[in-house]
Amino acid sequence: MRKLALPDEVLLSIDKSARYIGGEMNSVMKSKDAVNVRFAMCFPDVYEIGMSHLGIQILYHMLNIREDVWCERVYSPWTDLDAVMREKGISLFALESQDPVREFDFLGITLQYEMCYTNVLQILDLSGIPLMAVERSEKDPIVIGGGPCTYNPEPLADFFDLFYIGEGETSYYALLDLYKENRAAGGRREDFLRKAAGVPGIYVPSLYEASYHQNGTLADFKPLCAETPARICKQVQVDEARLFYPDAPVVPFLKVTQDRVVLEIQRGCIRGCRFCQAGMVYRPLRERNLDYLKGLASKMLDNTGYEEISLSSLSSSDYRQLYPLITHLIEDCGQKRVNISLPSLRIDAFSLDVMRKVQDVKKSSLTFAPEAGTQRLRDVINKGLTEEQILEGAAQAFHGGWNKVKLYFMMGLPTETEEDRMGIAHLSEAIAKRYYEEVPKEKRNGKVQITASASFFVPKPFTPFQWAGMYTKEEYLRRAHQVNDEFRTQLNRKSMHFQYHEADVTVLEGVLARGDRRVGAVIQEAYRLGCLYDSWSDYFDNVKWMQAFANTGISPEFYTLREREENELFPWDFIDIGVTRKFLRREWERAMAAEVTPNCREACSGCGAAVFQGGICHEN
């Protein structure tokens, strides 16, 4: 029988102890003596969140295919266990073997959102691994980061030995082979790191140096020695046959956030929304083959026993085989009694028809993401959705029996005016009005229910808005209150609900997203002061974060409020994502002129992603 790292007394005293026991269906057990490399793959958030993440399942599968590697999973202990581990001196362990993470060769940490950064330090701390990479010894695992936040890894540069920039499929095997070779040759940790810097996509932060101008902006960023590459190229797998996908994903015991089979139908996005980082860094768009997806869906359902399947992509409506795929799934899944959960689709006759087939109309709601309240601002952000399309889609849906609508907006977008903010209330009102116009009284299923949610915009690296300034917490709240007041003057106010995101988290996310190496000290200080689970509103403690800024003498405003100069050197500029800075700047200028740029299918705008020799750029 598998041993457990935590004693019974601990497992019985904490909430949801099934988070820590491993042994789930399709989890991989190997003998540690029969492998050469032990890899701990960590999602630095609680189990239910981390287990819902597709990327980890892909990498877990990809690494475990190799006989010489055993990849295991690690998640953040919840606050109750965190306290017990510190009190009793229990070391963080991997779920499969229940062995301490400290004993592994690699600790891989996926960085999916900025607000997990203190959890990264918790993982290192509870594992007994020095927080600072320079303090690590031969005994410590190589700590490697991956995921979307590595497109600006600099705030975390001090804590990681390596970052993997891009898709894991291309370079992981080479990196592991290099590790084995180095060890066999009696090489040391520093030898491995130096050699790893030569593997495509691998960034070794300790081999680079940043210097700053008097005004605080980056003056120079360069490798310390000549053989280290000055630019790191994002890794993209354009050969569809070599995109790994697990046909037997791990099935958790606990009900997790994404408790279903997830089918990735494409990578990348054609849309080019100017606020969206994923839309730029995952270019070019690569669609998966329809027959392959049909077979994969069936295999995954058989191997997991899941009763639900959902589709994953950045914009599913753009998948050209969506109609045959969904038709097939409805037929096949109906026989297998599997439910289909649809991603947010563009609302049109087809999607409404499909939704009616797979959802209970009375219970489900429709989602629109206009993102901005006026057409002008939607043109600025290049969101190709017009008011007419939204109203027409809503009207069709109301006729189909729906009466719940969710709307997503952003506030604080570049060039936003009072009129744009009022537009959020006015667009919501127009939709509500449309319901009462379209649906005669006797056919109404009660009132229309409109929920408008607004988040505050955070500019991200490698987007056309990477130059944009942000606002203070007070200004965000002033704007939100303004919108809220406008909602209250609308005729259909009783059918509408307006809610908005927390403003202090936004400001902090802004610092971490576009921060440089100096920001690492703030993260470490915030962690020391007790910050953890910052993405959980119950745990986020802005006072401690502000204290951390004060203690380290770092100004959050420097990173948020300023609109950056056209030629300012950014901390992430050493990364080459294919999409060029020139293109991003052109898009910024078009945004300022409220000019729309066509999507990749309509016309190529020469973003630079064609360099990867695959995907949509080379379809014809």
Added chain:
Amino acid sequence: MKIRIRFAKTGHMRYVGHLDLMRYFQKALRRAEIDVQYSQGFSPHQIMSFASPLGIGLTSEGEYMDIEVNSVMSSQKMTDCINQAMTEGVQVLSCRRLAAEGKTNAMALIAAADYEVRFRRGYAPFETEEQMTEQWRAFIGQPHICILKKTKKSETEMDIRPLILEDQVESSVFRLKLAAGSSQNLKPETVMEAFAQFCSHALSPYALDIHRLDMYARMENGFCALETLGEEIYE
């Protein structure tokens, strides 16, 4: 057709709670391609019920689940099929057919359960085994064992002695047959707490290692293991 499945829950699976175990079996039966019947309605679910939930931290070799199926295979084949879809820590011990007529549902029939209870190492509040056995005799020899039962609103006194149906202590292992079911249910933890209190000892919440052995229905001729109410299916 109704099928009664007896299974064991051990090892790390004792930390998987009842609701999660139900979800686990729903997926496992699909993986095993068992032809389970689904309920009607907009969100059909497998027709499945459990005799009695097992508390977190407890192990068992006498858990029961009743399912309805559209087609059958032999008991042996069904057991093998489901066991191939299991993870470590859950093992199906038997699959048996229940009579189509009459009251057969395990949840409704259960009247008693057998437990093996041990003190974990270092947690027994007694100097010697003899002392423990002697104290137990005195405890169980009382005509009434009254405990305070806490409900949401109030505390009521309750005599648990009549719910302790059989008892035995041997080599520091307590074997208890306790009343179980919806009308009268007694948990082994409750008995041991009352025992500790009787001996003027405080009982740590982690002191006990509890293993359920089997569950019973009350029939005319006494208690019958729930398993015996079903019949073996042959090819």
